[in-house]
Amino acid sequence: MIATPRRYHITTFGCQMNKADSERMAGILEDMGFQWSEDPNDASLILYNTCTIRDNAEQKVYSYLGRQAKRKHEEPDLTLIVAGCVAQQEGDALLRRVPELDLVMGPQHANRLKDLLEAVFDGNQVVATEGINIVEDITKPRRDSKVTAWVNIIYGCNERCTYCVVPNVRGIEQSRTPEAIRAEMEELGKQGYKEITLLGQNIDAYGRDLPGVTETGRHLHTLTDLLYFVHDVPGIERIRFATSHPRYFTKRLIRACHELPKVCEHFHIPFQSGDNDILKAMARGYTHQKYRSIIDKIREYMPDAAISADAIVGFPGETEAQFENTMKLVEDIGFDQLNTAAYSPRPGTPAALWDSQLSEEVKSDRLQRLNHLVGVKAAARSQRYSGRIEEVLVEDQNPKNLHQVMGRTRGNRLTFFDGDIGALKGELVKVQITEVRPFSLTGIVV
Ligand code: SAH
Ligand code: SF4
Ligand code: F3S
Numbered sequence: 001m002i003a004t005p006r007r008y009h010i011t012t013f014g015c016q017m018n019k020a021d022s023e024r025m026a027g028i029l030e031d032m033g034f035q036w037s038e039d040p041n042d043a044s045l046i047l048y049n050t051c052t053i054r055d056n057a058e059q060k061v062y063s064y065l066g067r068q069a070k071r072k073h074e075e076p077d078l079t080l081i082v083a084g085c086v087a088q089q090e091g092d093a094l095l096r097r098v099p100e101l102d103l104v105m106g107p108q109h110a111n112r113l114k115d116l117l118e119a120v121f122d123g124n125q126v127v128a129t130e131g132i133n134i135v136e137d138i139t140k141p142r143r144d145s146k147v148t149a150w151v152n153i154i155y156g157c158n159e160r161c162t163y164c165v166v167p168n169v170r171g172i173e174q175s176r177t178p179e180a181i182r183a184e185m186e187e188l189g190k191q192g193y194k195e196i197t198l199l200g201q202n203i204d205a206y207g208r209d210l211p212g213v214t215e216t217g218r219h220l221h222t223l224t225d226l227l228y229f230v231h232d233v234p235g236i237e238r239i240r241f242a243t244s245h246p247r248y249f250t251k252r253l254i255r256a257c258h259e260l261p262k263v264c265e266h267f268h269i270p271f272q273s274g275d276n277d278i279l280k281a282m283a284r285g286y287t288h289q290k291y292r293s294i295i296d297k298i299r300e301y302m303p304d305a306a307i308s309a310d311a312i313v314g315f316p317g318e319t320e321a322q323f324e325n326t327m328k329l330v331e332d333i334g335f336d337q338l339n340t341a342a343y344s345p346r347p348g349t350p351a352a353l354w355d356s357q358l359s360e361e362v363k364s365d366r367l368q369r370l371n372h373l374v375g376v377k378a379a380a381r382s383q384r385y386s387g388r389i390e391e392v393l394v395e396d397q398n399p400k401n402l403h404q405v406m407g408r409t410r411g412n413r414l415t416f417f418d419g420d421i422g423a424l425k426g427e428l429v430k431v432q433i434t435e436v437r438p439f440s441l442t443g444i445v446v
Contacts, residue, residue: 005035006034006044007035007036007037007042007043007045008035008043008044008046008047009040010026010049011048011064013050013084014050015053016150017155017201018051018084020150020152021084021107022049023142023143023150025049025113026141028111028113029045029047031114032114036142044078045078046081048065048084049084050084051085052086054346055345065080066098072100080098080102082105083106083109083113084107085106087105087106088107088129088169089168089348091127091129094127095127102125102126103125104126104127104128104129105129106129106169108170109132116128131171131172133174136180146192147193147393147395148197149196150197151185151196151197152176153175153176153203153226153241154173154200154203154205154206155170155174156201157172157202158173158202159245159285161282161284162281162282162283162349163312163346163352164349165348173208173209174209175206175207175208175209175210175221178221178226178229178230182229185233186233188235189234190235193235194235194236195236195237196236196238196240197239197241198223198240199241200241200243201243202248203242204248204249204250204253205248206226207225222250222253223241227241227256227257231263236262238262238264238410240264240266240412241263243270244268245270246269246286246291246294254294254302258301266305267307269294269309270310270311270339271291272284272310272311273311273312273322273326274288274326274328275318275322276288278315278318281315291329292332295307295333306381306413307333308337308338308339308412310341311326311340311341312343313326313340313367314343314358314362314363315351316354316358318358323366327370330377331373334380335374336378336413337412337439338374340370342364342367343363378439382437382441383436385409387433390410390415390431390433390443391410391429392429393407394406394407395407397421404417404419405418405421405424407429414440415431415443416440416443417442418444429445430446431446
């Protein structure tokens with residue numbers, strides 16, 4: 001008798017870190033003989049890779065989970081897994097809340113999925129949330145794209161921003177060695193991948209935990225050194241990195257990005273607030289003047305560089321005047337894109353306990369005003385592309401117009417143009433921009 005392979009489904013919430021972890025966990029499952037099922041209801045193993053950055057992200061997980069937990073009463077063979085940041089935050093408490101769960105596993109345990117599942121199939125309910133040295137990845141991720149890929153370079157975060165759960169759920173900083181990173185990139189280059197995004201929650205911290213310092217006391221392995229080390233990997237045409245922290249962003253890094261042709265002119269540098277007192281209360285470790293000077297330096301070397309960032313409105317105690325300072329920063333800098341959020345108090349973070357919390361009305365009013373400004377500024381920034389010739393790396397068909405393909409410019413603007421995906425996927429194409437919108441472009445092949 002031939003056993004039919006079991007089918008799995010993964011739903012991923014949250015940031016690129018989680019997406020990269022999901023791809024590795026999918027690789028492990030396929031290695032174990034599981035097959036992907038697009039519809040979770042046809043799968044007999046369901047994994048939620050969760051996010052707890054804001055309360056609404058966490059609540060979304062519980063509503064998804066509730067539905068599958070019910071299903072388990074009719075299908076006792078269903079395997080239910082919660083991975084990622086909610087799993088780490090809640091641990092055992094998740095089993096009490098949802099007793100149908102088979103496995104609760106924190107992000108540091110992603111590469112151990114096979115071992116953990118074996119314990120589950122032996123009849124155990126497993127919780128894996130203890131801090132560990134992350135096991136170097138030995139499996140082949142099942143990557144969503146054939147063109148662009150994520151490569152983790154540092155896990156965890158040692159910062160203590162007063163609003164943020166990430167250090168609690170992702171643990172301390174652990175850098176991979178330059179050799180392991182390069183080896184992964186070489187493999188990707190051989191497989192035909194063209195673009196790599198190097199990932200870390202605080203990518204500027206890369207290498208601080210690796211041994212070795214220079215004669216001047218500088219760490220031997222920094223993000224800048226890593227860029228020089230991996231830059232010539234054959235086949236890889238573009239390199240990006242995220243997320244940058246203004247506190248550690250160096251001139252040396254800016255010069256490297258300028259000097260190295262594969263490093264794209266796009267920088268994601270969250271500022272969170274444009275007000276110095278709020279920045280201090282957030283424990284961010286820089287002033288708005290420092291932030292502005294970084295952007296000035298980037299634009300001095302790369303005048304056309306795209307800049308994106310994250311910002312929080314309605315942090316505890318934020319006055320109208322302090323919020324206006326955030327608006328002013330956005331007005332002055334002109335971001336190509338800005339991820340905005342209303343402050344959400346998170347368990348286990350200092351700011352959640354302060355009694356200066358703002359009302360939901362104030363927070364959502366500020367969020368709307370900021371978003372409006374972001375749209376206006378992004379539209380203005382898009383204008384500079386009009387009529388220009390841009391290099392687009394083709395990733396996919398335009399799902400809304402099958403005669404078109406889509407990809408990104410070096411500055412990370414989503415761009416559409418007429419073409420056949422069969423012929424163009426993974427190609428770098430010169431496109432003349434004919435239409436601009438705030439966050440995307442349309443053009444024709446030249
Ligand atoms: N490591 C990155 C960002 C990590 S979290 C950095 O240092 O900037 C992604 C974004 O979520 C943050 O940049 C911040 O803007 C937002 N965020 C984090 N905690 C939040 C909270 N409690 N409420 C609202 N937004 C939050
Ligand atoms: Fe969170 Fe701050 Fe670390 Fe970013 S740097 S992940 S905001 S603690
Ligand atoms: Fe969310 Fe965890 Fe990323 S909390 S934003 S998935 S690090």
